[in-house]
Amino acid sequence: MAEWIDTDICVIGGGSGGLSVAAGAAQIGASVVLIEGHRMGGDCLNYGCVPSKALIAAAARAEAHRGSAPYGIAADEPAVDYAAAMEHVARTIAAIAPHDSVERFEGLGVRVIQARAAFISPSEVEAGGHVVRARRFVVATGSSPLVPAIPGLDGVPYLTNETLWDLRERPGRLIVIGGGPIGLEMAQAHRRLGSEVVVVEALKALGRDDPETVAIALSRLRAEGVEIREGAKVAAVSGRAGAIRVAIERGGEIEGTHLLLAVGRRANVGDLGLDKAGVEHTGRGVTVDAGLRSVSNRRVYAIGDVAGGLQFTHVAGYQASLVVRNALFRLPVRNRTDIIPWVTYTDPELAHVGMTEAEAAKSLPKGWEVHRFDFSRNDRAVAEGRTEGLIKIVVARGGRIRGASIVGPHAGELILPWALAIGQGMKIGAMAGVVAPYPTLSEVSKRVAGAYFTPRLFGRPWIGRLIRLLARLG
Structure with a gap:
C-alpha cells in the first residue's frame, strides 16, 4: 500500500x-x-560549479610556477599529479556536501x-x-x-561534465567540442595541468558575451597553448579510447586521446x-x-x-x-533577467550583467553611451602584473546604468556593484561618487564611471568662465 x-x-x-x-x-x-x-546538491555540487572551480584552483597553482620569473622567483615547469588534483576536487565536494x-x-x-x-x-x-x-x-x-547527434559518437568513449571527475589519469591530448564557458574553463584548466588541448566551436567562442572582452580572454588562452578553432563544425567522430579522431566539415581532422562534450544542456x-x-x-x-x-x-x-x-x-x-x-x-513577483550577472571562470575571468553594447544599439533610444577603462591604468593591477583587462559599461540617456562587461582578474567579484546598480535603477553618478579603497582593482569601477563625466566637465569653455566669475566674487 x-x-x-x-x-x-x-x-x-x-x-x-x-x-x-x-x-x-x-x-x-x-x-x-x-x-x-x-x-x-544536484549538478552544481556534484558535477558543475564546485568541482570545476576546484580544478581551476589547482590549475592556477600550476600556472603560478610557470609565470613567477617577473616577480623575482625562479620559474619552473611544475610536476603535476593529475590524480591528486582530482582528489582535491573530491575533497572539496565532500566538504560542502553536508550543507546539502x-x-x-x-x-x-x-x-x-x-x-x-x-x-x-x-x-x-x-x-x-x-x-x-x-x-x-x-x-x-x-x-x-546535451549529447549532440554526431555521426560515430555512439561508438566512441566521451566525457561530459558529469563523467570528467572520474578521471585520474591526465588526458594527453584533450579535444573539447564546444567553446562556451564550460568548454573553455576546462580547456584552460587541463592545459595548465599539462594536457594538450584543442577546442572546436561551430560558431564563435563565448558567443553570448561582448566580443571586445571575449577577444582579451581568448587571446590569453591561446597564448597559454589552448588551440581554439572557431567556425569549425564537427562532421563525424571515430576511433577508440586513447585514439579519437574528430572530422571537421569542409576538411580537416583532429586527433586526441580524450573527448569532452560541452555543447550545452x-x-x-x-x-x-x-x-x-x-x-x-x-x-x-x-x-x-x-x-x-x-x-x-x-x-x-x-x-x-x-x-x-x-x-x-x-x-x-x-x-x-x-x-x-x-x-x-501570494505576493506578486516577476522573474527579472536584466539583473542577472554571469561569469566565465577562465583566467582572465569574464563577467557581465545587463545589456551588451550590441543589445543597447538594438533597443535603447538615442543618447546612450559606452565607456571603457583599461586594467593597465589601475595601480593594483600594475603591481600584481595583471594588466590585461577591460571594464566596459553601457549608460542610457539621463545617466541610467544599463550594462557592464568586465574581463580581467577577479572580474566575477568586480561585477557585483554593477548588478546592484542595475537592479536598483541607479544612475552613474552614484558609482562615480563612491570612495574606493586604494590600491584595489575595484577602483576600475569608479574610474569608468568617472569617464562618463569627463567630457561633461572638461573642455567646456563656460565652466572656465564660471570659475573665473566665482573667483572675482571672492
Whole structure:
C-alpha cells in the first residue's frame, strides 16, 4: 500500500534551487516534502560549479610556477599529479556536501524522499511508494549535458561534465567540442595541468558575451597553448579510447586521446509525468509565466534550468526566493533577467550583467553611451602584473546604468556593484561618487564611471568662465 502524504509544498529536485525553496519554506513554517532521485546538491555540487572551480584552483597553482620569473622567483615547469588534483576536487565536494545533505534538511523539518518522482495527476506525485498531495509543487529538476547527434559518437568513449571527475589519469591530448564557458574553463584548466588541448566551436567562442572582452580572454588562452578553432563544425567522430579522431566539415581532422562534450544542456523534463499533470512543456523546460508558475497548471512552479531561462546556480537561488514569496504569501513577483550577472571562470575571468553594447544599439533610444577603462591604468593591477583587462559599461540617456562587461582578474567579484546598480535603477553618478579603497582593482569601477563625466566637465569653455566669475566674487 502506498503511503499518502499531504503537504503545503512538494519540491521535486534537490539541487541548488530546490534546496533553497525547501529550506526557506520550512523555516517559515510550511510543511515541505523534498524528492530527490539522485544526489543531493544536484549538478552544481556534484558535477558543475564546485568541482570545476576546484580544478581551476589547482590549475592556477600550476600556472603560478610557470609565470613567477617577473616577480623575482625562479620559474619552473611544475610536476603535476593529475590524480591528486582530482582528489582535491573530491575533497572539496565532500566538504560542502553536508550543507546539502538529507540530514541537514530533515533537521530543518523537511520530509525527504530519495526516489524518482512522477506526477500521476494534476495534484499528486508518486515517488518510492509514496503519493504526495500538495497545495503547490515546485519542479527543480535541473538539466543534463546535451549529447549532440554526431555521426560515430555512439561508438566512441566521451566525457561530459558529469563523467570528467572520474578521471585520474591526465588526458594527453584533450579535444573539447564546444567553446562556451564550460568548454573553455576546462580547456584552460587541463592545459595548465599539462594536457594538450584543442577546442572546436561551430560558431564563435563565448558567443553570448561582448566580443571586445571575449577577444582579451581568448587571446590569453591561446597564448597559454589552448588551440581554439572557431567556425569549425564537427562532421563525424571515430576511433577508440586513447585514439579519437574528430572530422571537421569542409576538411580537416583532429586527433586526441580524450573527448569532452560541452555543447550545452537540456532540461530534465522526461519521466516526470508532466502530461498527466497537465503541465505544458517543451524541450527547453516547463512553460512558465513571469512569476515562474506553469501556464497550464497553477499548482505547479518551475525554477532553475528546467524553467527554460538562464542556466546558472545563482539564478535558481534567486528564483527560489520568488517562488517562496508567491506560493506561501501570494505576493506578486516577476522573474527579472536584466539583473542577472554571469561569469566565465577562465583566467582572465569574464563577467557581465545587463545589456551588451550590441543589445543597447538594438533597443535603447538615442543618447546612450559606452565607456571603457583599461586594467593597465589601475595601480593594483600594475603591481600584481595583471594588466590585461577591460571594464566596459553601457549608460542610457539621463545617466541610467544599463550594462557592464568586465574581463580581467577577479572580474566575477568586480561585477557585483554593477548588478546592484542595475537592479536598483541607479544612475552613474552614484558609482562615480563612491570612495574606493586604494590600491584595489575595484577602483576600475569608479574610474569608468568617472569617464562618463569627463567630457561633461572638461573642455567646456563656460565652466572656465564660471570659475573665473566665482573667483572675482571672492
